[in-house]
Amino acid sequence: MTSLGLMARTVAKAPLALLAILVSTVAGCVSAHPPLETVSRVDLSRYLGRWYEIARCPAWFEKDCVGATAEYSLNPDGTVKVVNSARLRTLDSPVKTAVGRARVVEATTQAKLKVAFFLFFEGDYWILELGENYDYVVIGEPSRKYLWILSRTPRMDETLYQQILSRLPAKDYDPARLIRTLQPAASLEPDRILP
Numbered sequence: 001m002t003s004l005g006l007m008a009r010t011v012a013k014a015p016l017a018l019l020a021i022l023v024s025t026v027a028g029c030v031s032a033h034p035p036l037e038t039v040s041r042v043d044l045s046r047y048l049g050r051w052y053e054i055a056r057c058p059a060w061f062e063k064d065c066v067g068a069t070a071e072y073s074l075n076p077d078g079t080v081k082v083v084n085s086a087r088l089r090t091l092d093s094p095v096k097t098a099v100g101r102a103r104v105v106e107a108t109t110q111a112k113l114k115v116a117f118f119l120f121f122e123g124d125y126w127i128l129e130l131g132e133n134y135d136y137v138v139i140g141e142p143s144r145k146y147l148w149i150l151s152r153t154p155r156m157d158e159t160l161y162q163q164i165l166s167r168l169p170a171k172d173y174d175p176a177r178l179i180r181t182l183q184p185a186a187s188l189e190p191d192r193i194l195p
Helices: 003-029 158-171
Strands: 049-056 065-074 080-088 095-104 112-118 121-130 136-140 147-151
Touching (some): 080 112
Antiparallel strands (some): 049 147, 065 080, 095 112, 112 121, 136 147
16 A cells, blocks of 8 residues: 555544544543542742652653752743753752743632643642641642642651641542652752742
8 A cells, every 4th residue: 555545544534533532531531539629728929939849649751750849930921930840760860840831720719720831731730738838738630640749848747748648538549659759858959939
């Protein structure tokens, strides 16, 4: 068969492939999970700055990441600049950085955001728990596929960490899925807020 003939057969099958993708996407949107509650209010000005990843659910985009941080700053248009940094496998490997933006999608609480690192793809970023002093945060999303525990410091008090884990099943998350993130004993870079 010529390449033109193969292309014609492929194009003829494209509507079926698109239908299959659409059906699987819609089916994936139907959740068997109960509604996921967020915190009642977030003061974004207090939320900005550097956070250290303490633990996460496995994610293909964070495979082998250690020393992971997220840094948030306000953009002139009111969105949030997101700078995620990590090292691969060891704390002495080079830092890799991904820059994205987040936008608040629930203005009353500011606890539900959409984050984009690619032009047309946005992911849910819901603030499920937030320390009274903005010293830790638990971030999740409705499908329960992803979850992050972040802290303002590279180390989190073990008692606090265990308390957070004990509350996850009530949110329909399995704490056994979490991976602890290796962090340096002290920050490798001075804390700073990006412009």
